[in-house]
Amino acid sequence: MHDHPTQLDEYAWPTCVTPGCGRQLWVNETGRWSCRPCQDATSKRLAELPGLFRQLDTTAALMRGASTQGGGMGGTKTPPIPPRLEVLALVGPGGVAARLSAIEDAWRQTLGWTVAPWRGSPQQAVPKHVDFLINNLPWACDRYEPVGQDIAELRKLHGEMTALASGEKRPGRVPTGLCPAPVGDGYCGSQLTASTNSHRIRCKTCGAAWETLGEWRTLRAAQEAVEDERRARELEAAA
Ligand SMILES: [Zn+2]
Ligand SMILES: [Zn+2]
Structure with missing residues (x-):
């Protein structure tokens, strides 16, 4: 929890609420919850999510294609692609789309807006959630107190997707x-x-x-x- 101090005896220069940042805010950033460098980095990460999603979705499609051919005569067919279950989990209904949707809904609720409309499949929904979050990120960094946890969640999500898309080091x-x-x-x-x-x-x-x-x-x-x-x-x- 972060409180911008109001009493003189508790005075400390306000700092960015993003976990792991803690940068002191500039005078022209007074009143903000998160600093501009965190906002810029988050905006950049968000912009990369649709491309990363498409990349993981392509891999997942091939894995699904492979797994449906199991059984049959002799059962000799095995998927030629390493079955990275994390990839399937991220592109599936509870994955990237659901995690972005949770953030969008929380922001909408705070703004007093209607809940997000039905965005379709994860493939259709991800770019739309990303557009919403990029457009409203300046507001969130400025006015939305819990923005730090969302910035951290987006950083984590981006990290997971990047690691899987580029072939994370795993044994086996x-x-x-x-x-x-x-x-x-x-x-x-x-x-x-x-x-x-x-x-x-x-x-x-x-x-x-x-x-x-x-x-x-x-x-x-x-x-x-x-x-x-x-x-x-x-x-x-x-x-
Ligand atoms: Zn920051
Ligand atoms: Zn051979």
Whole structure:
């Protein structure tokens, strides 16, 4: 809790309420709750959120696509993409959109405005929440006492999204299907694994590698083509 002092014997120069900032406010910032550098940094982070969201959503779409193909004959299909559950959680209904919406609703309530209108899916809602928050951030830093906790929450959210989008360092390897690289008349077929701290998938047997989102798509398409061919051969043999 932060109180701008009113009594002389308690006098201390007012400071920014953002956790971790505590910068003394300038004379021309008197009466504000949060300092201008915090406002500028928050505005910049907010502006980056829609792009980060789209990036994570693309990854999530590929993971969802992979996971729906589980089961089937032999159960050999495994998602070629490291299943980062944090990504799915952030782009889902309780993720980024809900966290931005909670801040927007609190601001609206304080301003005496109606609650936020229905913004649609998280994909549709995130840019709209961001627009609202950017437009009203100057008011919040100026007049909204709890703004410090929202600035901290937006900083945390931005940090989580940036870390996931750029491939956070985490230990562990996950199986990502069999290597579809052509070898001789057939295929390599070694078990591929991906480290969850890297986007790079490399076959230890034949050296084939896939690194970008586009290459993951290529990898999955190749794995599916190999699997389809295998099934066709099985059916042929059974006939
Ligand atoms: Zn500050
Ligand atoms: Zn291989």
